[in-house]
Amino acid sequence: EAITVSELARKMNLKASSLITKLMSMGMMVTINQQIDADTATILAEEFGCKVNVVSLYDETVIEKEQDSEDSLRGRAPVVTIMGHVDHGKTKLLDAIRSANVAEGEFGGITQHIGAYQVNLPQGKITFLDTPGHEAFTLMRARGAQVTDIVVLVVAANDGVMPQTVEAINHAKEAKVPIIVAINKIDLPEANPDRVKQQLSDYGLLPEDWGGSTLFCEVSALKRKGINELLETILLQAELLELKTNYDCRAEGRVLESKIDHGRGSVATVLVQRGTLKIGDPFVAGVYSGKVRAMFDDHGKRVDKAEPSTPVEILGCDGVPEAGDPFQVTENEKLARQVSVKRQELKKLEESKNVKKITLDNLYDSIQDGEILELKVIIKADVHGSAEAIKTALEKLSTREIRLSAIHAAAGAVNESDVRLASASNAIIIAFNVRPTNQASVLAEKEKVEIRKYNIIYDVVDDIKAAMEGMLSPDI
């Protein structure tokens, strides 16, 4: 097992010349195309304070996709995630939408919770992901799964914009997913929708009659008012997105959730994103494989096929894949099994190594190699004023070669949501006079996200500036 110096440099996000210099100081004269053995490569990587991620599970086991023909593309339903501050009515709204659409007597009016559901309107269908909030949204993104087309941001009309409202806005913006605002609880006497609009305009969400382009709806999830208008608004937004896909090819999508069910074995909810899934199809889901034995829709009704944007529960997987894992139908069962075996091997390997995300220490080299043009930071501070001050100071550091952008700045401890956003966006977290929560520390360790702690603003600016100038020596 050997690797060339240039290849290793690329994998470490470093210039080959830095590696050659280091090897020279270790008494080895090598050229850029020369091979070095695995042990030397490992020692070298450790010298630079980082581990090499040699394999990527899915990069190395790509299943060939079927091509689209010109006439195979047809419109598909939008996939919607509901976000917003705690207690602003996300769950209630999901319930109101769901029950507004279930005709009495239809399958007993019962809906199953399978992680997503679809509503049918005369104008079209809409798929709702059943796990509200930006945590699930960003967790999926961190796994490389972008399933949401539209975010509905719920803001309670009596409470206004709150910290998690801002988090949700930033998470959606970072994912480049359009936001529709649902001002909820308008049944309350103290409801003040105009104040909400005023507050949201500070975050770039302006209604059309104020010269902006964000769609707003006023609803009461409790009294089930305005629900139809909201659904129509979602379809309007979807039309602008021109969502189209192939209906005729082998199905692919993402796992939304999965579990072991007593008596039924592995049960996975899959959101089909392309193609049509059928009974008997062999597939790979994450590191597992299987054959579709049975499928159920969001009413628990048996179905024999699932088209794009449809969530279905499937039986027949030989393991329990994780939320966000890619799902793909293969040409035959043998290929599905082979890919699954290979992925399980690779996964073991990945777990034994550290997957490298960006850190300050190798930032300069990344810029030199033209690999990143933007350094993203998330700022958490003890008070709002400090977070804003740091944000302003850092953004001033932007140069022609590298843009510094604070994708989220807020008061409070570094939480899991921050770490997930950092992981999904390859950002660094700056903790100013605050500490990460225990869960956030554990997650940061796992996701290889860097959290840098400071208590003097000048130090933050200095460090980031130094890193940008390539003067920060690696802390070995």
Ligand code: GDP
């Ligand atoms: P979530 O944390 O965002 O999922 O919020 P919930 O859906 O659990 O709602 C929080 C609380 O607000 C519950 O007590 C709901 O009954 C109440 N609530 C939700 N929507 C409305 C509404 O439109 N009007 C009123 N008055 N209360 C609501």
